[in-house]
Amino acid sequence: MSEMLNVKLASNVVPLRARAHVENQPAIPARATRYPDLRYMGSKSRLLPWIFETLNAVDFDSVLDPFSGTGCVGYLFKSMDRRVVASDFMNFSSLVARATIANNKVHLDGKAIRQLIDGTPPAHNFIEKNFSGVFYKQEDLKFLDRVSGNIRRRCHVV
Numbered sequence: 001m002s003e004m005l006n007v008k009l010a011s012n013v014v015p016l017r018a019r020a021h022v023e024n025q026p027a028i029p030a031r032a033t034r035y036p037d038l039r040y041m042g043s044k045s046r047l048l049p050w051i052f053e054t055l056n057a058v059d060f061d062s063v064l065d066p067f068s069g070t071g072c073v074g075y076l077f078k079s080m081d082r083r084v085v086a087s088d089f090m091n092f093s094s095l096v097a098r099a100t101i102a103n104n105k106v107h108l109d110g111k112a113i114r115q116l117i118d119g120t121p122p123a124h125n126f127i128e129k130n131f132s133g134v135f136y137k138q139e140d141l142k143f144l145d146r147v148s149g150n151i152r153r154r155c156h157v158v
């Protein structure tokens, strides 16, 4: 991102964590260290240095990550300039993999991000209506509806 963003996190949104520093671990490629560390059950994020050290010594061109989850493992291999085939039956994981592993062209800059979090009244209240009392606080649900509406508006999806 080209500019610093002053984003006020809604109260219940978990900020992305800095990757935990562990002594004497092999360094992974710098690009892979910038991958968001998501809270995701079974994420191999902490194993990335070990995976890198072990497989960087092996001669291979392509890798299959059939349970991509957060996408951090597939992204590590992309950072190692390997061809990556990733999949996951969860839509969330599949979308993340398409945005971070498959995508080499689209990069959202600060202006685009500001448009996505723009304070325009939400175009819909689907998330608030369906997830009230289930996930997040009211203000966070509204925030998500707003971002979702802005994405639709920006991508001209009705």
Ligand SMILES: C[S@@+](CC[C@H](N)C(=O)[O-])C[C@H]1O[C@@H](n2cnc3c(N)ncnc32)[C@H](O)[C@@H]1O
Pocket (backbone or CB within 6 Å): 040, 041, 042, 043, 044, 045, 066, 067, 068, 069, 070, 071, 072, 073, 087, 088, 089, 090, 093
């Ligand atoms: C432990 S997580 C993967 C962790 C991933 N390596 C990471 O570091 O984030 C397991 C993933 O497998 C996916 N999964 C489970 N069964 C599957 C199946 N039969 N086909 C495709 N994906 C599956 C789940 O949706 C989940 O995202």
